[in-house]
Amino acid sequence: MAAAVLTELPAFADRLTERGAAEEQAFYARGDRVAPADMRQSFMDNARSALVLMTEGFGTRADWIAAPLATGRRRAEQGVPLEAVLHLFRLGTELLWEMLLAAARRRSPDELAEFVDSVMVLWQATDRVSTAMVEGYRSRESRLQAQANRRRERLVRALVEGRGADPAVAAEAEAELGLPAHGRYAVVLVGCDLAEDVGPVPGLAALGVRVVAAPYRDRVVWLAELGGVTAGRLAELLAPHLQHRAGLSGEVDGLAELGIAYRLAELALHTQAPDAPGPALLDDRLPEALVVASPRLAHRLAARTLGRVLDLEDEERRVLLDTLRAWFRADRSPTRAGELLYCHRNTVLNRLRKLEQLTGASLEDDRHQLCCRLALMAHDHLRRT
Incomplete structure (x- = not known):
């Protein structure tokens, strides 16, 4: 039956083209990418591959795979969705079944019965052809995606390196x-x-x-x-x-x-x-950005502003700096800073006086307050890095 249908491939391609146009609009909407002659030829080539597998067996010839591999690669390059291509392959399988059955019905009842008993060969053959097409599609899709990724990475690199004005x-x-x-x-x-x-x-x-x-x-x-x-x-x-x-x-x-x-x-x-x-x-975060933009200046700012505070033992230094942070967060209120630190306001005041003694500047001075805020940011950033 398969050998008989091999002689009817032009009619098969015409019928599949007509049926596909009615059922797979996603594919045919890409007529600007896939020429009708290309589609019709691929219908014939892939049907021939399936029929060759059916007539000559699955282990005797390897050239059947060329057509579905080529179809998969071309459709990937043309941007046709894989689902649309597979749908046409399923339509082609249905049409092959109809044509094979029609050929079998023209034979004797015994030959028709034998055909029906062996029809699994059709599904095996068309499955192999479809699998080969998907393999070709995926391999070319991966290659195209890799090329697109490289182009995207190259362009993004050019843009972030300041060449966007070109x-x-x-x-x-x-x-x-x-x-x-x-x-x-x-x-x-x-x-x-x-x-x-x-x-x-x-x-x-x-x-x-x-x-x-x-x-x-x-x-x-x-x-x-x-x-x-x-x-x-x-x-x-x-x-x-x-x-x-x-x-x-x-x-x-x-x-x-x-x-x-x-x-x-x-x-x-x-x-x-x-x-x-x-x-x-x-x-x-503009103040923080000013600090991190120049690590050397940040280090110098912290050292010059906090002075001997940074030379204290770890625990004493941490307590004084935490107190200074809390005082700023509390809008320079010793009472509210004490609530943040879970201590009395007088304790906060004593620590602030010690900070003034160690830095040699008054915390009532606006410029010194600004320097202290930036120095705390610089100290935190330098400690992290």
Whole structure:
């Protein structure tokens, strides 16, 4: 029966083309990518492969696999969904069954019965052809995805290194990444292992936010076109989904300023404590960013401002610095600072006087207060790093 149907392949291809057009619109909507002649030829080639397996056996010839492998590769390159291709393969199997059965019915009753008893060969053959097609599709899809990933990583690297002002780079970024040269952008720098998945955040696309992510150095960088949201709103949207430390730059104008945004995001990331996941928005941490931007100046500021306090034994130094922090948090109220520290206000006052003696400056002096606040930030940052 299979040998008989082999002579009817043109009619098979015509009927499958007609049936496929009616049932698989997702495939035929891509007529600009898949020429009708290509589809019709692939129908014939893959049906021939199945019929060859049926007529000559599964272990005698290997050339049957070339057609389904080639079909899978081409459809992956053309961007046709695998589900659509498999649907057409299933339609082709049904049509082969109809044609084989019609050929069998033209034979004697004994031959028809023998055909029905051996019809499992059809399903085995078409399954092998479909499996080979999927193999070709997946292998080419993986290769194309790897190439796309390399292009994306190369472009993201160029943009965060400040080459977005180059018209050629900007044009390629718009074509490959869908990022317009002019727009509102922010950079998110995620401090995580590159092997970990920091996948898309739900809801961003609905707000017009487009994110392109790629590994860069030992981190993952996200280029975010902000759409209709602010950088602050983006931080709020990211917070429930980021399980890692992240730095978020403020808003910048266009691809040309993404290099600046990357450096700002890096500063924001450095202000984040190692055990504090979630995004640190630079605009909310500008004093801390000033400190971490220059470690040498931060060290000098802490040493000059806190003076002999830093030379004390660990426990005494910790008590005095914790008292100073609590006093600032309490808006310089000794009573409220004592509540934060679970001690009497007089104890707070005694510790503050000792701090003044050790630093040689009055805590009533506005400039000294500013220096103390920055020195505490510098001391905490240097201790962490």
